[in-house]
Amino acid sequence: MICYNCGIELTNENKTAEHIPAKNLYAGQPAEVKQNLLTVPACFDCNNKFSNIDSEIRDIIGISNDSLTENQVISEKAAKSLLRQIALLRLVMVAFMKQSVVRLKIVLSVT
Numbered sequence: 001m002i003c004y005n006c007g008i009e010l011t012n013e014n015k016t017a018e019h020i021p022a023k024n025l026y027a028g029q030p031a032e033v034k035q036n037l038l039t040v041p042a043c044f045d046c047n048n049k050f051s052n053i054d055s056e057i058r059d060i061i062g063i064s065n066d067s068l069t070e071n072q073v074i075s076e077k078a079a080k081s082l083l084r085q086i087a088l089l090r091l092v093m094v095a096f097m098k099q100s101v102v103r104l105k106i107v108l109s110v111t
């Protein structure tokens, strides 16, 4: 058996099942809906390589949801995910601004 994406031979150590569509799109659905989901054989690296894309698709669906009942769990997960990204972006921006101030002080010879 080979990986659907990269074509390497799968072993017991690297064999996973990639859900098509992504399993996270079924969040909040009843258990009977999650049974017998379609999967393809994938190596561990390929299965994880696209998990960010799966999350981004879930987030787009979640924030596009205009119903309070349908896909509520996906909307909640999308909101948490986006808030984490905003918090991370804020940390990166603050670190960048502090570093820029240090550089400016050096360039301008300001203490």
Ligand SMILES: [Zn+2]
Binding pocket: 003, 004, 005, 006, 007, 008, 042, 043, 044, 045, 046, 047
């Ligand atoms: Zn692969």
